[in-house]
Amino acid sequence: MKRRTFLRVSTFALAAGALAARAQEVHDIAPLVDAITHGASAEEGGIDIGLPAIAENGNSVPLTLEVPSPMTEADHVREIHVIAERNPRPAVATFHLGPWSGRARVATRMRLAGTQKVTVVAVLSGERFRIARKEVAVESAACLDEGSLR
Amino acid sequence: MMLGRVQVPPSVERGAVFEVRVIVQHPMETGFRRDYDGKVIPLNIVDRLACTYAGREVFRVELGSGIAANPYFVFPVVATRSGELAIEWSDDRGQAGRVSATVNVA
Numbered sequence A: 001m002k003r004r005t006f007l008r009v010s011t012f013a014l015a016a017g018a019l020a021a022r023a024q025e026v027h028d029i030a031p032l033v034d035a036i037t038h039g040a041s042a043e044e045g046g047i048d049i050g051l052p053a054i055a056e057n058g059n060s061v062p063l064t065l066e067v068p069s070p071m072t073e074a075d076h077v078r079e080i081h082v083i084a085e086r087n088p089r090p091a092v093a094t095f096h097l098g099p100w101s102g103r104a105r106v107a108t109r110m111r112l113a114g115t116q117k118v119t120v121v122a123v124l125s126g127e128r129f130r131i132a133r134k135e136v137a138v139e140s141a142a143c144l145d146e147g148s149l150r
Numbered sequence B: 001m002m003l004g005r006v007q008v009p010p011s012v013e014r015g016a017v018f019e020v021r022v023i024v025q026h027p028m029e030t031g032f033r034r035d036y037d038g039k040v041i042p043l044n045i046v047d048r049l050a051c052t053y054a055g056r057e058v059f060r061v062e063l064g065s066g067i068a069a070n071p072y073f074v075f076p077v078v079a080t081r082s083g084e085l086a087i088e089w090s091d092d093r094g095q096a097g098r099v100s101a102t103v104n105v106a
Helices: A003-022 A030-037
Strands: A048-050 A054-057 A061-067 A077-084 A091-096 A104-110 A116-124 A128-140 B004-007 B017-024 B046-053 B056-063 B072-078 B083-091 B096-103
Touching: A030 A077, A030 A116, A030 A128, A048 A128, A061 A077, A061 A116, A061 A128, A077 A104, A091 A104, B004 B083, B004 B096, B017 B046, B017 B083, B017 B096, B046 B072, B056 B072
Parallel strands: A054 A128
Antiparallel strands: A048 A061, A061 A104, A077 A091, A077 A116, A091 B056, A104 B072, A116 A128, B004 B017, B017 B072, B046 B056, B046 B083, B083 B096
């Protein structure tokens, strides 16, 4: 093997290895969704997901969720589940609400381990379900900064 | 005892929806980080936070490691009567915290 070829190949191998080590795998979140809906189908949409299109820092990404609902005893949102398919643990949070909430709107700050689709599943009274997704581009991912004690 | 802070409006009308803001001081260790000696920093997150008001639980969240350090939540509650609104939480090490605020219903 020529020295030049060797250098080229080894540089590629190193770069690929480094990329593989940094990239978080995308999980199949279907089992998580099924566990929430018990296999029932969920209506697409009907959830406003407030997430930036581009997040500079994956360690803290502002998230707001709103499910339009009258929030009455007969018709209300019971649970909102947040799933991040590319996080090492995709189940991010489950919010429990009820008629006493008045409206279904919550806000928090989440971690994102890389560019990915965030899935939100809402459980409504009467065993009804809604599902929505939002893509977020993450410039600096969370969870990968091993060795730092920041 | 862990530090936390809760904020409610100074006064609310009966039947109106008001927002509760709560922040808890906690590192939310994912269990994936290592310290400078290469040792894994064990998983330790606040896994549960609940709010009680007017004699009932009005909000609860189960957290995973995907919630950012120093967990912050905003959630709505219907004002029914004046009284204490309390937030309680606990982490994987069994440490718990509690903060409260007074709701004034006009």
